[in-house]
Structures are given as C-alpha cells and as structure tokens.
Amino acid sequence: MTLFVFLAVLSAAAMHAIWNALVKVHLDRFLSITLMTLGMGAAALVALPFVEVPKAEVWPFILASVFFHMGYRTFLIGAYKAGDFAQTYPLARGTAPLLSALGGIVVVGEVPAPFAILGIVLLSAGTLVMSFRGGAHLEKLNLRAVGFALATSIFIASYTLSDGSGARLAATAQSYAAWLFVCDAAWALVLCIAFRGPRSLPVLARDWKAGLFTGVLSGAAYWIVMWAMTKAPIASVASLRETSILFAMLISVLALGEKMTAWRAAAALGIVAGVAALRMG
Template identity: 35%
Template sequence: MHPGTIAIVLVAAVAHAIWNTVSKYKRGDTLVFVWAYTCAAALLCVPVGIIPVITGIQTLSWSLVVGSVVSAVLHVVYSLTLQTGYDRSDLGVVYPVARGTGPVLTMLFAIMVLGEQLTPIVIIGAVAVVVGIVVVAGNPFRGGQRRPLQGVSWGVITGAAIAGYTLWDNHSVTTLHLEPVTYFTGTFLLQGLMLTPRALRRRDQIPTVVRTNAAPILIIAVFSPLAYILVLTAMQTAPVALVAPLRESSIVVGSLLAWWLFGEGHLARRIIGAVVVLAGIAAISLG
C-alpha cells in the first residue's frame, strides 16, 4: 500500500477516535443525539459535496441515488444494531468485538469473493492489526461484565453490519465510480431523513439534547464524515481488504484517549497492543 494512502487511513482513524471519545460526553436521549449530529453533519457536508456536481466531476445519476440509499440503510442498521448491543450489554465488550469482527469479515469476503490478491506479508500485517486491537481491547469474558456472551453476539452482528457497509461503499467508489464526498453527503442526508420520524416522536426532548450537547454534536458532525470520507478516498487506490483492518487502528488511539481522559486502566496492555498494531501497519506498508 502506498505510504500516502496509509497516511490518509491513519488520519481517518484518529478522526474516528476523536469523535467516538467526544460521544462519551453525550447527555440525554441517544437516538435524538445521533439524529442531531447526523443532520448537522449532512448540513456541513452539502456545501462541499455539491462542488463535484457543479464542476461536472459527479453527475446526478441513478447510480448515485441507489448507492446512497443502500449505504444509508446499511449505516442505519449498523447504528441501531450497535445501540441495541450497548443497551443489552457492556460497551467494553460490544465495541471491540464489533470493530475487530468487521475488518476480518471484510478481508475474508474481499479475498474469497472479490478475488483480491494480497501478498503473504500484507496478510500477516492485516492480521497483526486485528490481533493488536484485540490486545488493546482486552478479554471480553473477564469477570464483572454483564452477560459477556450476549455482548460478544451483538458485537459479531454489528461487525457483520460494518463489513456490509464497508464492502458496499467500496463497490460504490471503485466500481460505480462515485465521488466520495458527494456520495457520503447523500448518504448522510438520507440517514437523517430515515431517523427523523423516530426523532420527531421524541420532539419534547430535542431542545434539551441539542442545548446540552451542542459542542459534542458539532465536533462529531465535523470529524465523523471527515473520517469516513478519507476512508472512501483510500478505497479508490487500495484494496478494501487492507483499508478495513488498517482503519480499525482507531481503537488503539481511542483506548489511549480513554486511559488519559477517563482514567481507564491497563495502560501496559494497551501499549503492547499499540506496538502490535504499528508492526502490522509497517508490514502493510511494505506490501
């Protein structure tokens, strides 16, 4: 993988870790909060996403419409599945299992179905990234967890949703040749529309959630689309089987931020995991 592409994915990973860390400061209703930052992100993306249309780089075609609709549905399924997992089990189990399962399923599908050819050192590097993430996340079966097996199950289901939208979005930007910024702007707009009916049923909570979460909503609205648009851009020049696990290095950054900002423990294990992830990234770059 080209060093420039690796840099793009790593910047995306940092942006992803930032907005996930900020989301921990959320107060109030979760669905209204997600709807609010999704709508804010869509509004921020429109002025940028419309430029390729105006300049003729991206035409308003049925492929753009269909691509954005399917992507929006997959992302909404992912969001709702993830939230259900969080409601029924511990975040510390669901999140790392989901983020680890997603790239593994994506890589296997890309190799076995899409026929992507990877060198042995690149495969070892990708596996090392996933292993490092598992080390950073720790053992989901350790004592004190609420229903760990249930959390693992929801994590795997969420990981399948991650693999689904990753593979579809890769298809959209590589096979359908959709411009990433315009494509994801459409996806965000449709996600906001899909979540609006449920948000309006809780309209009495909207003013409070927006007022108490103004800063997190704005930060997530900037960094969430930035992170994924960079990933989509990387997919245009690199195999999805490599981009998928590499972007999950965000868990390392997020775990270190959690230790620094929230006082979460196991720093030594996190550092070891980070070193394994960095070794994997180095192997990918050599390939």
C-alpha cells in the same frame, strides 16, 4: 497502498478516536448517535452544490449503505444495553476487518497480498486483546451481548464494502460521501421522529453545537476512508481504520491518566505490527 494514502487513513483513525474521546453529549445513546448523524448531514448539505449528482448506478450503493448504517446503529445501541460496551464494541470493531477482507474476496474480487493478510490478522487480534485486556471481565460476556457485537460487525463490514464499491463507481469520493451523509441524516431524522416523536426535536436542538462538531469530525474521517478505498484495497483500508482503538488507548493513558497495563501494551504492539505489515503489503 501509497505512503500518502497510508498516512491519510491513520489521520482518519486519529480523528475518529478524538471525537469519541472529547465529545460528551447529555443525551441517551439513540439521540446521541442521531445527533451526530444529523451533524454529518448538515455539513454535507453545504457541500452538495459543489459536487456531482451521483449517476443512476451509484444510487443502489448509497441506499444500501443507508440501510447498513441504520442496522449498525441499531445493533450498536443494543450492544450498549446487552453487556459491557467497553468489550462488545471493540469485539465488533476487531471482527469487522476480517469480515471485510472475506467480503472483499467474494464480492469485489480483491485478494489481499500475504503481508496485508498478516496485517489484517494482527490488527484484529490486537483490537480484540485491547477489548479484553487482562481478561478480568471475560466472564461477564453473555450470548446476547456477543450476538449484538457480531451483528454490529456484519453491518460494519457491509457498509464498508458498499461504500468502497460505490465511491469507486461515483464521479468522485467527495460526491458519494456528501450525498450519502445527507441521505443518511434524512433517514435518521425520520426514524427519530417515528420512535421518539416530535418532542425529541427540541432536545436535539439544544445540543446542536455538539452534534455539528461530532458530525464534521466523523464525516471528515469517514470521507478520508472512502477516498482511500478508491486508491487502495478495501480490506487494507478497513483494517487500518481500526487503529482508532490504539489512538483511543493513547488518549486514555496520556490525557485521562488511565493505567498502561501489560495486556494493553501487548495489544498496542500487535496493532503496530499489523500497521507495519499493512504498509509492507
């Protein structure tokens, strides 16, 4: 992984943490995620005239990714409801890079270098420690919450592998990302109307500015990740992306005044060590 790609993925991780920390939408979680997806699609719609239409062999990856993103959002919402999301979500994010690495070996035939493997393990371990900082609430986890978290991680790894492969096959990562975001938004809108009815549309419209903001920031961050996966191993990029957990912690400590505990510091050191190992790999 070149230094430029490395820094680009780190910037995408920071962007991911920033929009999660700054944007507050007064909607339920289903509508909030739908609004962000629609914002991504609206921003990508503007770009469609300037990018290539994907070739026939690229469309299966786009359609598969739309399905995987739907599954990701569904189980993400389930994780919200089943248990302490502050723990279940990092559990999903910490497990996903390991699954992406295994999937990359089996599906794409990419075997990470030894230092890259070390980096993936350290990053995943640091992310998991961050989620269970101090272990104070570990007893609150239940099998239902763990199940939703692990299912979420499977869908994260699945769309990571699908998008990495599709972006490599497409004319450019930009064209793949733009068409993916538009298709994903269209399907999210269909599901929203199907599950919540037409009355949900005025509710979404009232917060369109927040949706566009989160969509643009989230879309830009994920476009960088997809572009990076055309330049570097998928597993390494997917793992480096999870440094968003570290950036989120820094925001919470420096901007929100939360306490820096010994466990959070240890987790941060583990993530930084993983980043260093990935760079060396």
